Amino acid sequence: MTTKTSSGRPDRHCPALLVSAPASGQGKTTVTAALARHWRRQGLRVRVFKTGPDFIDPMVHAHASGAPCRQLDLWMGGEDHCRELLWQAAGEVDLILVEGVMGLHDGSTSSAALAERLGLPVLAVIDASAMAQTFGAIALGLKLYRPGLDVAGVIANRVGSEGHARMVIESLPPGIVAFGALPRCEALEWPSRHLGLVQATELPDLERRLEAAADVVARAAPPRPAPVRFIAPVEAEAPPRRLAGRTVAIARDDAFAFLYPANVDVLEQLGARIAFFSPLADEPVPAQADALYLPGGYPELHLDRLEAATRTRDTIRAFHASGRPIVAECGGLLALGDGLSDLAGRRAAMWGLLPGEGWMQPRLVNLGMHAADLPEGTVRGHTFHHGQFESPLAPVGQTRAERDHGRPEAVWRLGRLHASFLHLYFPSNPSAIAALFDPATPPPGG
Missing domain, CATH: 3.40.50.880 (Class I glutamine amidotransferase (GATase) domain)
Incomplete structure (x- = not known):
């Protein structure tokens, strides 16, 4: 679906989610990659973006989705740059995923700020391994902390059993949708070193890991995201081709x-x-x-x-x-x-x-x-x-x-x-x- 705007270019609509968490280490990178591979296996063209500066996570997402993963950052690139990247992707693919950075509300240009500014619904990944009903309180807090933020749903990560999964999902207040519960398992844990995850090119079993993670996500049967309207930004003037022939x-x-x-x-x-x-x-x-x-x-x-x-x-x-x-x-x-x-x-x-x-x-x-x-x-x-x-x-x-x-x-x-x-x-x-x-x-x- 397209809608003409004052920019002279049509708005575009594409299902999209920004995957975030209360903090780093909750599993959002693995879940994002697993979702990308899961929906790609269903025949969808998937594009993944990464919020904020990062080199290692995008390597994983590029392998999971089959397409390059680019940055969205309101400070480094500016809002118009972010809008342009999303608008271009919305005209080329069937589904867009954006992995957040750190915790949802962390930083002056946080993932929540990006989601609110660009109209992206949020999927919160919450590590439920050491909690029960407090899971629902955290989900509600993430939603209410920033007025206007659209929290589309949550995924309970690292649950210990089916009973534990039911307990945390039942704690969710009305209006917050459960996208599923994922168990503690090797398929959803990735090796890391001092700057983050080990680079994708260094993992000889990368495809096995992605497929196994997608299998786990598939069993949770997450609902497909709803379409999001991506407003067409005014087309920026192309810079002079000063490096032509170089x-x-x-x-x-x-x-x-x-x-x-x-x-x-x-x-x-x-x-x-x-x-x-x-x-x-x-x-x-x-x-x-x-x-x-x-x-x-x-x-x-x-x-x-x-x-x-x-x-x-x-x-x-x-x-x-x-x-x-x-x-x-x-x-x-x-x-x-x-x-x-x-x-x-x-x-x-x-x-x-x-x-x-x-x-x-x-x-x-x-x-x-x-x-x-x-x-x-x-x-x-x-x-x-x-x-x-x-x-x-x-x-x-x-x-x-x-x-x-x-x-x-x-x-x-x-x-x-x-x-x-x-x-x-x-x-x-x-x-x-x-x-x-x-x-x-x-x-x-x-």
Whole structure:
């Protein structure tokens, strides 16, 4: 169904749910992936989005749904960007799922705020393993805490028995629909490490896990979501194709996997050709590259292979010496240092382009939304890491944390090299990104 609007583009209608929870660790990622696979097995075209900054959960959702999983964030990308992504998806698929971030009401741009702003009904996943009738109280509190929020229903997760499931479902007040109860079982638990779940590409039994999780969800027989109206936003003017005819090489493997699909979209919209290569396989920077992007990931888990990647190292050094742009984020930054030490204190030599040493910490070093006021323009993004980096090279600036008292991140520049722990979200300022990757842009002060 479509409806003409003042934007000149029709509104679209598509069944949709935002899957959230009272807190992290309740099982919303697994439930979202299981629902996506369950409805995909029924022949539906499913698209999954992730609220807030995240790289690991979207990998699981992409495998579960068979389509890329993109971010929805009111601060990083803005409301119009979120509306555009949902509106586009509503014209292409049969069902939309959005996984929330942290607890439903957590943060200034919370999942609840996104759901209310964009008209998304909420499905709350509540870990019922240590409660009975309080389950209903929590569900009611989630619904009433923010006036206007549409809580379509709840899923009781990790119930101990059929009797326990009946007890928690019967505690729900009128007006809150039960989407089912899921038992405690291996199929609904996923391995994790310090930044979240283990990457999907590292799970050899990923398909088995997704199928088993979908089987569990299917037995709960969740009702199919109702259609949601997605209002057509005014079509944004396309940015100038400043990178037309340019090739951007992007490192992509298990050590450099933290890459937003939307970032690749922006580079392509700017006219760039994309060439992927694997440092873990000691592949050289593609010969045709005009700019290089080293995203984040888990370099600390692959010290020996990165130390041995001499062909990758030598071509990155030569690339920098030629004066072409390099953008390195978080794990990409750590790989460019003189050395990197893991949690056990084992050090490996890295690529020695950016002077300094990196090492991993057992506790989280920084987390939050940040903006970077770069010479090319202000770009928004986020930081989330257990790594530290010390360099004799003075930073050219620091990021601005979105929340009060947030810890800023250093930004280093060395010729056309830009390096920081900040993961940039390219849709926040495509023009600045074009300048950052354009070989014709002179280095700051040059």
